[in-house]
Amino acid sequence: MIDERLLKPYNPAETEDSIYKKWIDSGLFNPDTCVSKGFTKPDAPTFSIMLPPPNVTGVLHMGHAATLTIEDIMVRYHRMKGDRTLWLPGTDHAAIATQSKVEKIVEKEEGKRRHDLGREELLKRIATFVEGSRTTIVHQSKKMGASLDWSREAFTLDEERNLAVRTAFKKMYDDGLIYRKFRVVNWDPKGQTTISDDEIIYEAAKSPQYTFKYSKDFPIAIATTRPETKVGDVAVAVHPDDARYKKYVGNTYDIVFAGVPISVKIIADSAVDPAYGTGAVGVTPAHSMVDWEIANRHNLPIIPVINEFAKMTVAAPELKDKKVTEARQIIVEWLKKENLLIKEEIIENNISKAERTNGTIEPLPKLQWFIAVEKKFKMGASNMAGIKTGQEVTLKELMLSVVKENSITFLPDNFTKIYTNWIDKLHDWCISRQIWYGHRIPVWYKGDTVYCGVDAPKEEGYIQDEDTLDTWFSSGLWTFSTLGWPKETLDFKTFHPTNVLETGKDILFFWVARMILMTTYLIGTVPFKTVYLHGTVRTDKGEKMSKSLGNAMDPLDMNAKYGTDATRISLIIGNGPGNDFRISEDKIRGYKNFANKIWNATRFVISSTEDFDRSKQPKLTADDAKIHEEFNIFIKDVTKDIEEYRFYIAGEKLYHYFWHNFADITIERTKEIIFHGTPAEKESAQWLLLSLLFTQLKLLHPFMPFVTEELWGVLGNKKLLMIESWPKESTL
């Protein structure tokens, strides 16, 4: 009797939710349950992956869907293989992104800004928003079929993770690796906070560049695209060997520039390229990183002329409180009027923008917290190749050692070079942010006394630092903070270091590098052994998907239309590591047909084996034995592809075998035998059909978990397919 479910074409919408519920109810996403129920040996090898925590600002997009699918394939494979497999979910508080999103909402709905609400009230609003957003993204992840252990779900800003952050900060502070310094930093006037170098996006632009002299008597011309900053100039730097300017070095000129009295000293500094432009640089120490360093070398004063709101602070009435863009025009007009402008030309340059708020970055001198990446310290307990316990090292050296010693493998491996190249150029990391949402810096002040501790000082009268930490500080701890560190939990001992870190290549520096920094330093191990980087998911025309362009494909829409299995395998086949990857609705539609093909083939196998006793193992005919043998080789082949992270190939091979070997050849050939063959031939064929089908459902399960699990049940199996043993050969 055919199961009535099989009488209609496969309808994913009818089955997926109930299948996912079965998995959840079984508790088998949790490795401990797999052990306690006897499906996994207590001493089996472990396999662990931490899900890259999606930001709580957003909804699931194709990139997340790809991440979830690739990781779920690894996880389901290892679970079936018998490993104690942990895939741990969580979300990221995404400090600046989240706060600015909620601020926007509040401003739109109530016309209020952050200071109208105050710190406490804004944080309350954010917490409410975050809870809603978190629920959404968890729900959506489940819709992708992800076999995540929800009982261990973590959040980068919950209490346990906060303890980890404070502990990490304190240790780095005590080792002298975290320091506070007054320096020119990247200030985002829109977000009202500092950001790190990596949070800047450079926008190509064509801007006017002005070549001018400060005054008629000034001997050297300089060029700039930002004339408004020139009221903060303290020097003109030339190359020490530049014959044209040598005679002026050491002179100081007092000038009234656009109504502002300035004092400009001519200095010699080898950082200046004599062949570029006029060969002279106006030095604005307060509003340029490079100039700040020049000024330090020459003991020059720092004169800020722009404030946090990108407005002028000079006393001259025509400039005071003007926006920088207005001041620029005013000064250009003044230069023209005074006949000081020598040349105006359009040049190509980059404008620095904050990636989260799109605010134009204003370099400002500020007191901020930094992590020193090139400072020597004494390494604690090390379990890393090439690094000894107690050895003097820098964070940079730790970060480089993991690739030098091959303790971490990148896929594709050219990212090893990209990573190394980035570390070589790495500067100290600015970690303090002037926003309210995030981990508050665990430092307290009382007069001149500074106290850093995991907890607040017991003594009265201390005030905590107002700033919060860069969101990547807490993300950097993700592989072990999720396992309970700094507590010495069983989870931490069991599942760390993790096996694989799988994520988009675009956050290699933001996240992957920071995890390596934090883990090598704090734990003395690598955070993971393999880094699998997937590319950006693009449209069929190769464009980046974006909400504002309206070309974004919603994975949940695709799931609803074609089934989650179709979406999943579409995101795998043709998607090798490291390369951007195009997806189209046509492709997904094609794999919906594949799910249906599996469905129909199963119906045929069931209907033509109804009189077959499955407990029997008949002797196979020579032809059948050959197919069986070849299929066993195929299993090994596909298993090797999965082991070696070639999911895109494994998926394609499974697809091709099922459709064009099993369905088109084996099944077709069997029809003749079943209807006209001898009883022995018939039994052989029936056994072969069933065994090939059963085994292929197992092999396909990590890729297409829903349809395979459903059919596994239809075929009369009581045990869930998700914890069947990974096949070594085709059996019943």
Next chain:
RNA sequence: GGGCGCUUAGCUCAGUUGGUUAGAGCAUCUCAUUUACACUGAGAGGGUCGGGGGUUCGAAUCCCUCAGCGCCCACCA
């Protein structure tokens, strides 16, 4: 400027570390189809592997060179 890639069928891409006649999916064309499946089957056409040079018994694969495309980082006086 530094770094990393890419260029293979009309399109999107494989090609597992050099080995018969270079593959897949989609698209196209022809035919079939009352019997698991039209969300189908059988078959066909289509490539001098970006150009040139070299190494080798043998090169899409290794080396050199030229051209085009892309990404990342830096500079931006």
